[in-house]
Amino acid sequence: MKTIYKISFACLILIISIGLGCKKSFLEPDPLSFYTDEDFKSPEFYRAALISCARNLRNEYFGDGPPWVTEQIFSEVAVEGITDKSGPAQDLNLLITPDANLNSVDFNKIGYYWDEGYKGIKYANTIISRIDSGEFKDEAERNSILGSAYFHRAFRYYRLANQFGDVPLLLNEVTTPRFDFYTTKRDVILQKMKEDLEFAALWVTDNVNKGEVTKGAVNHLLTKINLCLGKFDDAIASANAVIDGGRYVLMTDRFGSVEADATRNVIWDLHRPENKSLSENKEGIFMVIDRQVDGGFEGGSKIMRNAVPNWGSNINTPNGKKGTNDAIGLEITQSDMYGRGIGRVRGTSYSTQAIWDDPNDLRHIKGNWMNMEDLVYNDPNLKKSDPEYYNKPVRLRNANGGLIVTDTIRSYYGWPQYKLFIPDFENAPMQGGHTDWYVFRLAETYLLRAEAYYWKGDLAGAAADINKIRARAKAAPYAAGNITIGTILDERARELYYEEPRKTELTRIAYIFALTGKTAYNGKAYSLNNFSENNFFYDRVKEKNVFYKNGVKTNHGDQYTMSAYHVLWPVPQGAIRANVEGHINQNIGYSGSESNIPPLDKIE
Known part of the structure; x- marks a missing residue:
């Protein structure tokens, strides 16, 4: 937990200084040499901290x-x-332990979320703790900045509470080294975040720059936290504030840079990099900003590298010749159309096939969605060695049914081209260029309200909100009698693939089942008393994800495994070990949890 207790005011000022360039660009840094307490009088300094x-x-x-x-x-x-290679998070039972490497491209990024979660809380707490030192023009300016800081702190705690469960709660700036933190109950933390966001919703406005906190973002996050707490009427009210507020609209008509291209549709428009932050686009509620100039992320998004299959390798023709090539400058250069992927995020048969229940769904039609058979054999050597198949569609098997793809895990699955295709002007072959990215989008607000209706037993209300999303996609509506939490999760997977923090949302829903005792579609009811041993999260993943369900093995010999306790991630052991004057609990199922003590159940 080094990011919590090794904090000094001077260090924080150095970090904040990277975000001070508001005159030229929202993201362009303009670092100055030194900051003192006097600087916290300026509203611009607080805004820089928010950046x-x-x-x-x-x-x-x-x-x-x-x-x-x-x-x-x-x-x-x-x-x-x-x-x-071994190491990537596949055999979770073996690899996900408190003292493992939890922050590496080669393993996983669980530790990143712990470290960066508290770093974000640190930034927000500095603003919150020093807000009364500022010299603001009026109460509205002060409270809008304070409300934005509350949002950022609540955003981090929402994620931590659904990744790790009970965690330490920090509500004030830490200016001296501390080693005396204690775990606080998840519901206590979330209740405090709810109160903060309710204040923020009164003062934060939607009249801000793209990338800044909006009133819509505050109410959207408040809806999620209301759901966590089982306050379903409150969740409906906060969702209504976004949906019915007049500022945000579900985009159903063509717009933006390729509006005139009749071969495309509104789903394609919605996810074009140049369209996401257009004033014309009324669907984006909160987003991160990334441009090739003015402080863009170094090397670009690399979204295609991460989530598109490794289609350039492991794919042979029926005659056994190497079939595909992802190099540039070829007669058929497919990397310019799909990017060079390495298959790191391998979509399951559930998300790529099973959930698609309407052939007219725009999110899964040819052009928006890519199946492997939409690729062609393009390796130039085929023109001599196997000309019969050159420029012909890729196949999984030969005429006798024999498998001709040597690695179906990494190299053969479908993907949402409309969302993942981000033109790349820095890498060749393309890997995924610069783009703004939706964090919250109105389509999710509808699905959150649908979920609140579901928990209340109002299936007609839930169906109406789901069908808003399906209608935009030209998919047939659902009847109220068919709505379950599975229906909602399926629609989230269709609409929000690679947009939502899926683990966080599944764990949130698992907590709600345990809190309410409501019976799930699988016939089971759950309890908080044995949450890490019996939960909806695990049952859902084992039901739908065939890799974990069947213990699939990779070509390297590693097996996909998961256990019920993975509903919560392990607290990194270094954070527990260094906290010598306090006590941070470890989650049940991981080594060290036998030393847990009751978490704090109130805010002191």
């Missing part, structure tokens, strides 16, 4: 093997697809 919070959020999504991968592979929608 630091926003910049750090971007790191979760972008780069090679970003933390976002870990959120996807601890779920039913995807698994870690790297198959040529």
Whole structure:
């Protein structure tokens, strides 16, 4: 927990300084040499601190093997697809331990979420603790900045509470070294975040720059936290504030840079990099900003590298010749159309096939969605060695049914081209360029409200909200009688693949089942008393993810395994070990949990 207790005011000022360039660009740094308490009188300094919070959020999504991968592979929608070495998070029973390497591209990024979660809390707490030192023009300016800081702190705690469960609660700036932290109950933390967000919703406005905290983002996050706490009427009210507020609209008509291209549709428009932050686009509620200039993420998003299959390797023709090639400058250069992927986020049969229940669904039609058979054999050597198959569609098997793809885990699965295709002007072959990225989008607000209706037993209300999303995608509506939490999760997977933190959301829902005792569609009811041994998260993943369900083995010999206690991640052992004057609990199922003590159940 070094990011909590090894904090000094001077260090924080140095970190905040990277985000001070507001005159030229929202992201362009303009570091100065030194800051004192006097600087905290300026509203611009507080806004610079908020920019630091926003910049750090971007790191979760972008780069090679970003933390976002870990959120996807601890779920039913995807698994870690790297198959040529041991170490990536596949055999979770073996590899996910408190003292393992928990912050590496080669393993997983669980530790990143712990470290960066508390770093974000640190930034927010500095603003919150020093807000009364500022000289603001009026109460509205002060409270809008304070509300934005509350949002950033609540955002981090929402994630930590659904990744790790009970965690230490820090509500004030830490200015001297501390080693005396104690774990606080998850519901106590979330109740405090709810109160903070309710204040923020009164003062934060939607009239801000893209990438800054909006009133819509506050109410969207408040909806999630209301759901966590089992306050379903409150969740509906906070979702209503977004949906009915007049600022945000579900995009159903063509718009943006390729609006005139009749071969495309609104689903494609919605996810074009140049369209996400257009004033015309009314669906984006909160996003991270990334441009090739003015402080863009180094090397670009690399989204195609992470989530597109390794289609350039392991794919042979029926005659056994190497069939595909992802190099540039070829007669058929497919890497310019699909990017060079390495299959790190391997979509499961659940997310790529099973959930698609309507052939008219725009999110799964040819052009928006890619199946491997939409690729062609393009290796130039085939023109001499196997001309029969050159420029012909890729196949999984030969005429006799024999498998001709040597690694189906990493190299053969479908993907949402409309979402993952990000043109790349820095890497060749393309890996995924710069793009703004949705953190919250109105489509999810509808699905959160649908979920609140479901928990209340209002299936008609739930169906109406789900069908709003399905209607935009040209998919047939659902009848109220068919709505379960599975229906909602399926629609989330269709609409929000690689957008939502899937592990966080599954764990949140598992907690709600345990809190309410409501029977799930699988006929089971759950309890908080044995949450780490029996929970909906594990049952859902084992039901839908065939890799974990069947214990699939990679070509390298590693087996996919998961246990019920993976509903919560292990607290990194270094954080516990260094906290010598306090006590941070370890989650049940991991070594060290036998020393747990009752967590704090109130805020002192």
